[in-house]
Amino acid sequence: DAGITQSPRHKVTETGTPVTLRCHQTENHRYMYWYRQDPGHGLRLIHYSYGVKDTDKGEVSDGYSVSRSKTEDFLLTLESATSSQTSVYFCAISEIYGKTANNEQFFGPGTRLTVL
């Protein structure tokens, strides 16, 4: 597996509390992504980053914010968690060659978040 770790791996929290998930990579890849995985929906992109301090929204960004102050770390924050954000969250990394040469995305081990 590519050098990607996520922390925490499991978390239970209460509605209305802030939550931050961390993704850490040792591959020096420029692109990083946050997905959520829910039954029947596959993997849906929340936010992604194309460089330090460069981020953009994905399909399901409402209620989430991200930050990337270093190449190796990409943080996902739920400012006020809701039960609908109960999910498994995956981080992924990738390197893009040229403007459009997509390449494999490597996924982290996932974080299971439960919001009560």
Next chain:
Amino acid sequence: GENVEQHPSTLSVQEGDSAVIKCTYSDSASNYFPWYKQELGKRPQLIIDIRSNVGEKKDQRIAVTLNKTAKHFSLHITETQPEDSAVYFCAASYNNQGGKLIFGQGTELSVKP
């Protein structure tokens, strides 16, 4: 926006049979189509991918075909084995920026010995 539809949602085959999973996409500019396999409790892992300048790609028992005109692509697994049992996701790039992928809903493949 971009949409990827994947069928079937579940597929059960006997060991040794072939399995086919189909996906359609909506963005005609999509140029990269990966397939991921996810075993229970594990992370998704790439098994094969195809770019829009190629119509077919094979890797041992798995193959992917792409029909750009019809905007659909398929995963073919031959001589299935119990260890092929997993959830398979197709994906398509969109907007040709940032390596963004739209994933299909997934197909749960069960290979019965």
